[in-house]
Amino acid sequence: MTTSSIDNVSIATQANIYFDGKCVSHGITLADGSKITVGVVLPATLKFNTGAPETMECVAGSCEYKLAGSPAWVNSIAGDQFSVPGNSSFEIRVAESYHYICHFG
Numbered sequence: 001m002t003t004s005s006i007d008n009v010s011i012a013t014q015a016n017i018y019f020d021g022k023c024v025s026h027g028i029t030l031a032d033g034s035k036i037t038v039g040v041v042l043p044a045t046l047k048f049n050t051g052a053p054e055t056m057e058c059v060a061g062s063c064e065y066k067l068a069g070s071p072a073w074v075n076s077i078a079g080d081q082f083s084v085p086g087n088s089s090f091e092i093r094v095a096e097s098y099h100y101i102c103h104f105g
Contacts, residue, residue, distance in 0.1 A: 060099040
């Protein structure tokens with residue numbers, strides 16, 4: 001199921017802007033204190049490094065991703081999720097706007 005709304009949150013109003021504007025997100029603190037980001041990746045091929053484990057939830061659009069050490073690109077569409085270990089990286093290839101929620105931990 002794709003998350004369509006998130007209630008009872010605190011939102012950082014200043015955006016996180018990466019890769020010359022190809023990825024823009026906003027930090028959100030949930031009622032239980034956990035943190036997520038909600039954002040969009042515009043058409044590009046980008047590489048992200050992770051500190052904590054992350055789960056990427058596709059809300060709209062699609063992407064292909066490749067985890068560190070994997071030779072294969074995997075398709076992800078709305079409703080899909082993929083997990084990335086902490087202290088690792090992943091590449092993402094986007095042909096159309098990819099809307100996501102990044103869950104940490």
